[in-house]
Amino acid sequence: MPRRAKSSSIKNLPPSRSHKKEDILLNVLHKAQQEHGYLSEHVLKQISIEYDIPIARLWGVVKFYTKFRTEPVGRYVIEICTSPSCVLNNGLTVEEHLKQLIGARSGQTSKDGLFTIYRSSCIGCCDEAPAMLINGKPYTRLTVERVTNIINRLREEHANIKADKP
Ligand code: FES
Numbered sequence: 001m002p003r004r005a006k007s008s009s010i011k012n013l014p015p016s017r018s019h020k021k022e023d024i025l026l027n028v029l030h031k032a033q034q035e036h037g038y039l040s041e042h043v044l045k046q047i048s049i050e051y052d053i054p055i056a057r058l059w060g061v062v063k064f065y066t067k068f069r070t071e072p073v074g075r076y077v078i079e080i081c082t083s084p085s086c087v088l089n090n091g092l093t094v095e096e097h098l099k100q101l102i103g104a105r106s107g108q109t110s111k112d113g114l115f116t117i118y119r120s121s122c123i124g125c126c127d128e129a130p131a132m133l134i135n136g137k138p139y140t141r142l143t144v145e146r147v148t149n150i151i152n153r154l155r156e157e158h159a160n161i162k163a164d165k166p
Contacts (some may be wrong), residue, residue, distance in 0.1 A: 025053065025061060029068060038069040066118075074109045076154055078102075079120035080132040086122075091130035094142045095119075098132075101151050114158060115151075 028051065032043050039062055048055040062068040080086075080095045099105055102115040109116040125131035128140035139150060 025051075025058075026065075029058070029062060033068060037073050038071055040070070072109070074114050074116040075158060076115050076134050078115055078117040078132055078134050079123065080117065081121070081123050081125070081130060082119045083122040083126075085126035086130035089129040091142070094130050094144060094147055097144045098147050098151070101148060114155065 028047060029039060032047060033039050036043050044055060044058045044062070047053065048058055062070060078098065080091070080098060082091060082095065099117060102110040102117060104110045104115060104117055106117055106119050120133065123131055123133055123138065125138050125140045130142045131138060131140040132142060133139070134150070134154070139146075
């Protein structure tokens with residue numbers, strides 16, 4: 001199932017009075033996204049109140065940076081690099097295969113709710129291209145076979161977690 005923003009507070013975020021608001025805005029949004037999976041309207045309203053920042057300003061920042069998400073995402077967020085080094089090293093073939101494997105297009109979540117895939121600019125692994133991030137962890141030297149193994153392993157991992165739950 002896609003991760004839903006929790007209704008919990010934003011108590012783990014940096015205190016609003018310790019720095020200038022604008023200086024810490026990106027950090028606050030990033031941490032909120034890590035905690036909730038995405039930046040829902042509810043979460044942005046909480047941040048707006050806590051940090052006394054107009055909600056329109058928050059939406060402007062969130063929409064400007066492609067790293068911020070405003071929709072629920074899957075358990076595993078895949079960011080496949082489509083910058084030149086990766087593309088020149090068969091990255092588009094790998095991306096296409098990956099999308100077929102999970103059954104979702106860029107910006108979509110798979111029907112089982114496990115995977116959300118996005119295209120990304122360079123993630124700093126050009127010397128080991130093609131590359132992607134899954135939940136922030138880099139996977140490099142990707143091939144069709146390697147991507148298949150990675151996705152199968154994550155599906156297994158998820159099935160085991162579900163089986164362990166009472
Ligand atoms: S171009 Fe893909 S990691 Fe740099």
